[in-house]
Amino acid sequence: MPDILHRVGIAARPERVYEALGTVDGLRGWWVSETTGGSRVGEVIDFGFCQMKVVESTPGRRIHWQCVSGPDEWVGTEVIFDLAFKDDQTFVLFRHAGWKEPVEFMHHCSTKWATFLLSLRDLVEKGKGGPAPHDLKIHVGD
Amino acid sequence: MPDILHRVGIAARPERVYEALGTVDGLRGWWVSETTGGSRVGEVIDFGFCQMKVVESTPGRRIHWQCVSGPDEWVGTEVIFDLAFKDDQTFVLFRHAGWKEPVEFMHHCSTKWATFLLSLRDLVEKGKGGPAPHDLKIHVGD
Numbered sequence: 001m002p003d004i005l006h007r008v009g010i011a012a013r014p015e016r017v018y019e020a021l022g023t024v025d026g027l028r029g030w031w032v033s034e035t036t037g038g039s040r041v042g043e044v045i046d047f048g049f050c051q052m053k054v055v056e057s058t059p060g061r062r063i064h065w066q067c068v069s070g071p072d073e074w075v076g077t078e079v080i081f082d083l084a085f086k087d088d089q090t091f092v093l094f095r096h097a098g099w100k101e102p103v104e105f106m107h108h109c110s111t112k113w114a115t116f117l118l119s120l121r122d123l124v125e126k127g128k129g130g131p132a133p134h135d136l137k138i139h140v141g142d
Numbered sequence: 143m144p145d146i147l148h149r150v151g152i153a154a155r156p157e158r159v160y161e162a163l164g165t166v167d168g169l170r171g172w173w174v175s176e177t178t179g180g181s182r183v184g185e186v187i188d189f190g191f192c193q194m195k196v197v198e199s200t201p202g203r204r205i206h207w208q209c210v211s212g213p214d215e216w217v218g219t220e221v222i223f224d225l226a227f228k229d230d231q232t233f234v235l236f237r238h239a240g241w242k243e244p245v246e247f248m249h250h251c252s253t254k255w256a257t258f259l260l261s262l263r264d265l266v267e268k269g270k271g272g273p274a275p276h277d278l279k280i281h282v283g284d
Contacts, residue, residue, distance in 0.1 A: 002144060002145060002147070003144060003244065004147070004252070005144070005146070005244055005248055005249040005252045006249055006252050006253040006256075007246060007249035007250045007252075007253055007280075007281070008253060008280050008281060009280065009281025009282050009283075009284070010281075011282050087281075087282060087283060088282055089281060089282040091281065093246065093249055094249065095249075102145065102147055104149060104235065106147055107147040107148055107149035107235055107236065107237075108149045110146070110147045110148050110149075110252065110256070111148040111149055111150060111256045111259065111260075114148075114252070114253045114256030114257065115256065115260075117253065118253075118257075118278075118280065121280075136260075138149075138150050138151065138260065138263075139149070139150060139151025139152075139229075139231060139233065140151050140153050140229060140230055140231040141151075141229060142151070
């Protein structure tokens with residue numbers, strides 16, 4: 001099954017990047033402004049258009065979600081952020097895995113994830129990300 | 143074999159987007175400033191760090207390259223841009239196919255391609271892209 005893969009390097013310690021990935025407040029700063037819910041293992045984070053169950057949340061190391069509702073193509077997929085500190089930065093190795101087919105929507109989501117990971121970097125490095133609905137648009141009407 | 147997939151929508155006709163994808167001058171404006179070589183079918187485009195043989199170049203429709211030299215992980219891979227006009231824009235459906243393994247470098251390249259496709263959009267819509275070496279950096283030392 002095809003996966004969406006990305007990597008960005010953030011000039012910060014993994015613990016700081018984890019705060020932005022592993023807490024609802026953090027997620028509101030770079031992905032979806034109106035995020036609610038719980039971010040502990042077993043809880044569900046509500047991003048409005050989708051809901052993610054937290055499978056793993058290891059400070060400074062790894063976040064793993066499973067999509068429990070949202071766009072049809074997303075339900076059952078897994079989103080994983082692995083953190084590794086090297087060369088003076090935290091690399092975020094990202095994977096949105098388990099897509100059934102490489103549909104056009106998957107192409108769209110791949111590009112969107114890239115822009116959101118750069119929004120994550122901006123939040124951590126500069127204090128301000130670009131979460132939806134103020135996210136970078138990648139097509140007319142996005 | 144895993145693929146890198148992306149999609150952006152550009153507020154322009156496919157013929158204009160094709161100019162930026164299917165000519166050396168166009169490619170210098172959004173991917174690599176120092177691009178040389180030939181962009182007709184059977185010719186090789188030289189991007190410096192890699193060389194792409196042109197497999198197909200159909201105005202307003204499709205560009206298809208095969209990597210003939212460059213980074214080890216790229217040699218033999220295929221890069222395909224499909225253009226489709228709908229909803230007042232040209233959608234660029236992008237695929238970098240034929241990677242042997244989903245290595246960390248593939249994660250990096252996926253994110254870079256997203257930024258270059260947005261550079262392509264900026265070139266076409268605003269007249270100025272961000273080609274290497276003045277591309278958007280995605281990690282410290284990129």
